Amino acid sequence: MAESGEGLGTVPEHERILQEIQSTDTACVGPTLRSVYDDQPNAHKKFMEKLDACIRNHDKEIEKMCNFHHQGFVDAITELLKVRTDAEKLKVQVTDTNRRFQDAGKEVIVQTEDIIRCRIQQRNITTVVEKLQLCLPVLEMYSKLKEQMSAKRYYSALKTMEQLENVYFPRVSQYRFCQLMIENLPKLREDIKEISMSDLKDFLESIRKHSDKIGETAMKQAQQQKLFSVILQKQNNVKFGKTVYINDRIPEERNEIVLKPVFEEEDENEEEVLTVQDLVDFSPVYRCLHIYSVLGDEETFENYYRKQRKKQARLVLQPQSNMHETVDGYRRYFTQIVGFFVVEDHILHVTQGLVTRAYTDELWNMALSKIIAVLRAHSSYCTDPDLVLELKNLIVIFADTLQGYGFPVNRLFDLLFEIRDQYNETLLKKWAGVFRDIFEEDNYSPIPIVNEEEYKTVISKFPFQDPDLEKQSFPKKLPMSQSVPHIYIQVKEFIYASLKFSESLHRSSTEIDDMLRKSTNLLLTRTLSSCLLNLIKKPHIGLTELVQIIINTTHLEQACKYLEDFITNITNISQETVHTTRLYGLSTFKDARHAAEGEIYTKLNQKIDEFVQLADYDWTMSEPDGRASGYLMDLINFLRSIFQVFTHLPTNSNDHAAMSGKVAQTACMSACQHLSTSLMQMLLDSELKQISMGAVQQFNLDVIQCELFASSEPVPGFQGDTLQLAFIDLRQLLDLFMVWDWSTYLADYGQPASKYLRVNPNTALTLLEKIKDTSKKNNIFAQFRKNDRDKQKLIETVVKQLRSLVNGMSQHT
Numbered sequence: 001m002a003e004s005g006e007g008l009g010t011v012p013e014h015e016r017i018l019q020e021i022q023s024t025d026t027a028c029v030g031p032t033l034r035s036v037y038d039d040q041p042n043a044h045k046k047f048m049e050k051l052d053a054c055i056r057n058h059d060k061e062i063e064k065m066c067n068f069h070h071q072g073f074v075d076a077i078t079e080l081l082k083v084r085t086d087a088e089k090l091k092v093q094v095t096d097t098n099r100r101f102q103d104a105g106k107e108v109i110v111q112t113e114d115i116i117r118c119r120i121q122q123r124n125i126t127t128v129v130e131k132l133q134l135c136l137p138v139l140e141m142y143s144k145l146k147e148q149m150s151a152k153r154y155y156s157a158l159k160t161m162e163q164l165e166n167v168y169f170p171r172v173s174q175y176r177f178c179q180l181m182i183e184n185l186p187k188l189r190e191d192i193k194e195i196s197m198s199d200l201k202d203f204l205e206s207i208r209k210h211s212d213k214i215g216e217t218a219m220k221q222a223q224q225q226k227l228f229s230v231i232l233q234k235q236n237n238v239k240f241g242k243t244v245y246i247n248d249r250i251p252e253e254r255n256e257i258v259l260k261p262v263f264e265e266e267d268e269n270e271e272e273v274l275t276v277q278d279l280v281d282f283s284p285v286y287r288c289l290h291i292y293s294v295l296g297d298e299e300t301f302e303n304y305y306r307k308q309r310k311k312q313a314r315l316v317l318q319p320q321s322n323m324h325e326t327v328d329g330y331r332r333y334f335t336q337i338v339g340f341f342v343v344e345d346h347i348l349h350v351t352q353g354l355v356t357r358a359y360t361d362e363l364w365n366m367a368l369s370k371i372i373a374v375l376r377a378h379s380s381y382c383t384d385p386d387l388v389l390e391l392k393n394l395i396v397i398f399a400d401t402l403q404g405y406g407f408p409v410n411r412l413f414d415l416l417f418e419i420r421d422q423y424n425e426t427l428l429k430k431w432a433g434v435f436r437d438i439f440e441e442d443n444y445s446p447i448p449i450v451n452e453e454e455y456k457t458v459i460s461k462f463p464f465q466d467p468d469l470e471k472q473s474f475p476k477k478l479p480m481s482q483s484v485p486h487i488y489i490q491v492k493e494f495i496y497a498s499l500k501f502s503e504s505l506h507r508s509s510t511e512i513d514d515m516l517r518k519s520t521n522l523l524l525t526r527t528l529s530s531c532l533l534n535l536i537k538k539p540h541i542g543l544t545e546l547v548q549i550i551i552n553t554t555h556l557e558q559a560c561k562y563l564e565d566f567i568t569n570i571t572n573i574s575q576e577t578v579h580t581t582r583l584y585g586l587s588t589f590k591d592a593r594h595a596a597e598g599e600i601y602t603k604l605n606q607k608i609d610e611f612v613q614l615a616d617y618d619w620t621m622s623e624p625d626g627r628a629s630g631y632l633m634d635l636i637n638f639l640r641s642i643f644q645v646f647t648h649l650p651t652n653s654n655d656h657a658a659m660s661g662k663v664a665q666t667a668c669m670s671a672c673q674h675l676s677t678s679l680m681q682m683l684l685d686s687e688l689k690q691i692s693m694g695a696v697q698q699f700n701l702d703v704i705q706c707e708l709f710a711s712s713e714p715v716p717g718f719q720g721d722t723l724q725l726a727f728i729d730l731r732q733l734l735d736l737f738m739v740w741d742w743s744t745y746l747a748d749y750g751q752p753a754s755k756y757l758r759v760n761p762n763t764a765l766t767l768l769e770k771i772k773d774t775s776k777k778n779n780i781f782a783q784f785r786k787n788d789r790d791k792q793k794l795i796e797t798v799v800k801q802l803r804s805l806v807n808g809m810s811q812h813t
Contacts, residue, residue: 211339672726
């Protein structure tokens with residue numbers, strides 16, 4: 001029962017599987033069949049049985065179907081056999097028709113092939129046109145590039161290259177010609193770089209050669225602008241009624257050099273103002289800068305430009321060895337430097353970053369240090385004040401020009417103060433020669449005045465005032481000699497010359513006034529004083545000339561206050577201004593007067609020495625001649641004549657008379673003192689070993705003549721016996737030996753009221769020993785006479801006492 005139950009359950013399952021097999025695609029039969037094997041053990045067998053039964057059923061149905069349609073098949077075959085004949089006929093007809101169509105279509109085929117070929121050609125032409133239209137812009141741009149290269153429009157050529165690379169070449173990059181063009185572009189860029197760099201080198205060489213012309217033009221413009229400002233200031237001063245001064249208050253009549261152009265105009269009628277752009281073509285710099293900017297190599301260009309310009313700066317700053325000889329050498333040096341920095345300033349303002357303000361400042365500081373060193377070295381060789389003045393004017397224009405371009409120039413004006421000192425030194429040397437020439441040409445006699453016109457001419461040159469002289473009738477004489485007004489005029493000329501250097505230095509009137517006074521003081525205290533001292537020391541200057549020099553210095557000293565007024569007038573600075581420097585004329589001319597007086601005394605003493613050297617005493621004479629020596633009488637006569645000349649010097653005022661009298665008195669006293677000293681030295685000369693009493697008596701006669709000369713008042717003004725006191729030492733010494741009053745001398749020695757107060761024991765001892773030796777020699781055979789023996793003993797006793805007195809004085813000392 002159980003098996004039968006299982007069999008009944010399996011049959012429907014097999015039917016379902018068979019239905020799936022029949023209705024399912026063969027690709028999915030596998031899973032269905034697998035399910036048969038997955039069932040009960042006998043299910044396969046039963047499935048096969050069921051499958052066979054199913055196949056048999058289908059065979060029966062097919063057989064029934066075939067039996068049902070067999071007659072229809074037979075009929076269809078019969079009809080086909082009947083149609084066969086008609087089909088063959090139709091085939092023949094179709095073949096014949098096809099042949100006729102083929103024959104008829106051959107010409108059409110040929111024409112069709114031609115049409116096809118034409119259509120292909122047309123399509124190819126269209127394609128070619130399209131490709132050419134795509135390539136033509138590229139070729140046109142490349143051709144444009146070639147034209148730009150030929151026309152040297154390199155910046156445009158680089159822009160064209162950028163368009164080719166960015167826009168046109170990507171469209172035709174598949175073509176070989178495009179690759180050739182692409183490969184050629186780097187070479188073209190290098191060619192452009194080389195060409196632009198060559199143009200830059202040519203530009204740098206050109207501006208190096210023409211920098212002096214550029215600088216000259218810039219300095220001319222700066223000078224013209226300055227002169228225009230001066231003229232405008234002058235007109236304003238005239239308009240408002242002010243005193244007209246030009247360039248730091250220089251008077252018009254002395255301002256010739258100020259208005260004289262440093263640079264002569266090439267064309268007086270030329271009104272066009274040239275600029276640096278008119279003189280220099282900067283396009284190579286712009287092109288090269290743009291080219292390197294486009295190429296992305298701007299830093300290389302900047303470094304190269306700056307490096308080359310620094311080299312050029314060093315060349316420009318290198319002066320010629322003989323630059324200091326002429327002003328043209330300095331002018332060429334300055335114009336080259338100005339031209340260099342004018343170009344740099346232009347490059348700074350028209351380019352972006354090629355040069356910077358820091359770079360130009362660094363370059364200028366380097367150049368300024370070199371310029372100052374060069375000027376300091378070369379200006380030291382300048383000995384001509386005119387050349388130094390022209391150098392100063394060039395430096396001022398140079399500084400003003402560069403200051404107008406924004407460069408600091410304070411150090412240049414500081415240098416000018418150094419050069420100003422050198423200028424003053426050259427002026428002092430020049431004026432030393434002028435003074436020497438004036439002194440050489442002077443006749444050292446009062447100026448003769450014949451008429452009123454001559455008097456006014458002299459007074460217009462020299463500020464001389466003397467009411468007493470003005471009252472005198474013509475002809476008359478001025479007390480000073482011709483050198484005085486000439487010296488005064490030359491001092492004023494020196495002030496003018498010194499003032500020329502002070503202009504345009506951007507200094508206040510007070511500073512200029514101070515500079516003028518200091519330089520004038522140097523002229524007076526050093527140059528004029530030295531010339532006066534040298535003049536006084538010259539051998540050909542006699543005593544009368546020396547007296548005239550003293551008078552001249554007095555008038556020059558009095559004129560110093562007028563020189564101060566003169567400086568005040570040209571600087572408009574009051575003398576009452578605090579810290580105003582005064583002129584040192586008082587001390588200068590006072591020293592000169594003292595030197596002249598000293599030279600008078602020296603010359604007199606030298607003349608006295610010459611006469612004294614003519615003395616020819618017989619120191620062993622037994623008796624005097626009874627009259628004074630001839631040399632001494634000649635000397636006294638000479639002194640009388642000299643002092644008469646001093647006394648009768650022409651004087652036009654009490655001051656001059658007093659001055660001449662004072663000089664004469666001092667000279668007379670000095671001469672007497674020197675004569676007394678010379679005579680005393682003659683007695684005490686160490687080479688003189690023996691003196692007889694006869695020689696002493698002869699010597700006494702000469703001293704008496706000296707005393708008579710002193711008492712005769714050779715020069716008025718001495719009080720009492722003042723002049724005779726010059727011979728007091730000799731007189732007391734000779735009196736002591738003449739009267740042989742040794743007891744009184746020894747007893748009263750050291751007493752204020754001593755008769756022989758001026759006799760020195762040492763002097764007395766020296767002379768006594770010489771007399772003692774002579775006495776011994778003369779009395780060698782008279783020693784048996786009692787008087788002679790007593791006298792010899794007395795001499796020896798006095799000698800011992802004098803020696804004791806001298807030794808006591810030495811021990812006391």
